[in-house]
Amino acid sequence: QVQLEESGGGLVQAGGSLRLSCAASGRTLSSYGMGWFRQTPGKEREFVAAITWRGRTSYADSVKGRFTISRDNSKNALYLQMNSLKPEDTAVYYCAAIPRSSVEVSDYNYWGQGTQVTVST
16 A cells, blocks of 8 residues: 655745655555645645656646655655745645556545645735
8 A cells, every 4th residue: 555644834924935745655656656736625626736757747837937846766755845835825735646647636546634834924
C-alpha cells in the first residue's frame, strides 16, 4: 500500500510564502505521477500542480508563475513552493499519486489527508 502525508501548511500574510511537503511510505513512487490539489468547504477539489516521474510539470492557470512543484524520487517526497500567496489560495491542500500523469481528480489513486493553508488579508 501507499501512504501519503502532507505537512507545511499554516497561516501566512498575503504576499508571503509557504513550502508544502508530502512524504510517501510503502511502495516507492519513483515511477508515479504526483499532484497537488486543494479544496475549500462546499467546493469541488481542484487541480493545482502535477509532475511526472520524468519531471515534466503542469500548473493550474491560477497559480502559474507563483507555485513550483518538485519531487525527490530517492526520498519518495513531493514539494510545493508557494510564493506571492493570495487570500483565494486559502484551502486544504492534498497530495496525490497515480501510475501515470493527469490533472483530473478522479484519476488519482492515492491521497493524503491534507494540510490547511490560510492566507490572511
